[in-house]
Amino acid sequence: MATPSIKEVAQRAGVSVGTVSNVLNRPWIVAPTTRQRVQDSIRALGFVRNEAARHLRAGHSRTVGLVVLDVANPFFTDLAEGAESLAQDHDTVVMLCNSKTDPVREGRHLDQLEQQRVRGVLITPCDSTDPRLSELAAKGTPVVLVDRAADGGHCSVSVDDRLGGRLAGEHLIGSGHRRIAFIGGPLTMQQVADRLTGFTATVEQAEGVALRTVEVDVMGVKQGRAVGERIAKLGKKSRPTAVFCANDLLALGFLQAMAVAGLRVPEEMAIVGYDDIDFAAAAAVPLSSVHQPAELLGRTAMELLQEEVDAADQHRHRQVIFQPDLIVRASSDVTR
Incomplete structure (x- = not known):
């Protein structure tokens, strides 16, 4: 018909x-x-x-692209919810794209969003120095970096991840741990590198603390469980007594491995994650985690994008940095 x-x-x-x-x-x-x-x-x-035809005549659409690293991570789901809550106020729709930390896949998403003539792009990039982002902005599509600081060429919304790493380190060292592991990766991701940098700086300031770094390609439950299984097999005198995971999915997988291995948390293994997703507090052993305000990050990113759309040539890029908090729960608190 x-x-x-x-x-x-x-x-x-x-x-x-x-x-x-x-x-x-x-x-x-x-x-x-x-x-x-x-x-x-x-x-x-x-x-x-025909909205597509109308958008072609107008020069842009009412759609904003949101490109995230891992749509399976609830952190990005919360971030998207924050962006969408403000988008509704501006009669805008958010199109969610999942790069899976693959630069090639991310590039295809950006090409498709440009062809759709989206109003702008919110992105947690695989590489914030990727020239594709600057090229997109230069051709008239505003780009806002989310959960990643920019050098001034774009607006950005981020969390002080080095501070987050320091908070985790201070907590574990202050709890008496001297053999500690960091699990995260890839280390080329700026967020992961910053969390490790802050964590390492705290460890280096303490006497007699040994740090083991375990890099993973993907930060998911499966990878956390696999690392946990390997660490659980180490001898008691060489095994870390605490781990800091670069996100909560890794930490939850690691926690599962401890349960299977029969290691008590936190008495024999303290665990701290990052992001403070809803599942962290709901775990069998509630997970300590560095909290970052995911919904606020998404909402603020959308505000910056709308400012750029409205101000056009008068716009001045802004970098908004939020401070993380450490939420201590049973997975690292031996006093509970």
């Missing part, structure tokens, strides 16, 4: 095509009775306007 046209709507309502267009785009200038007649015709015919 052919899609009804705007001309057919006009004929059925007994008005001009221009009047139908006004009802669709500027309904307040059309008399209420005429507007109702047009709307009745639209419903009767099942007319759906």
Whole structure:
């Protein structure tokens, strides 16, 4: 069945095509009775306007692209929710794209979003120095980095991950641990590198603390469980007594491995994660975690993007940095 046209709507309502267009785009200038007649015709015919064609004429769409590293991580789900909550206020739709930390896949998403003439792009990039991001902005599509600091070429919203690493280190060392492991990766990701840098700086300031670093390619539950299984097999005198995982999914997988191996948490193994996703507090042993405000990150990123869209040539890039907090729970608190 052919899609009804705007001309057919006009004929059925007994008005001009221009009047139908006004009802669709500027309904307040059309008399209420005429507007109702047009709307009745639209419903009767099942007319759906061609948004793509309208966007091509306008030069941009009402869609904002959100490109994240791992849609399976609840942190990014919360971030998307924050972005979408503000997007609704601006009659904008968020299109979620999952790069899976793959630069090639990320590049394809950016190409497709540009072809769609999106209003802008919010992105947690695999590499914040990727020239593709600057090229996109130079061609008129605003880009805001999310959960990643920018050097001034873009707006950005991030968390002080070095501070987050220091908070985790101070907590574990202050709890008496002297054999500690860091699990995260890939270390080329700026967030992971910054968390390790802050953590390492704290360890180096303490006497007699040995740090083991375990790099993973993907930060998921499966990878955390695999690392946990390997560490659990180490001898008691060489095994770390505490681990800091670069995200909560790794930490939850590691926690599962400790349960299977029969190691008590936190008495024999203290665990601290990062992100403070909802599952952290709901774990069998509630997980200590460095909290970062995911929804606020998404909402603030959308605010910066909207500022850039509205201000155009008058816009000045801003870098917003939030401070993390350590939420101590049973997985690392031996006093509970």
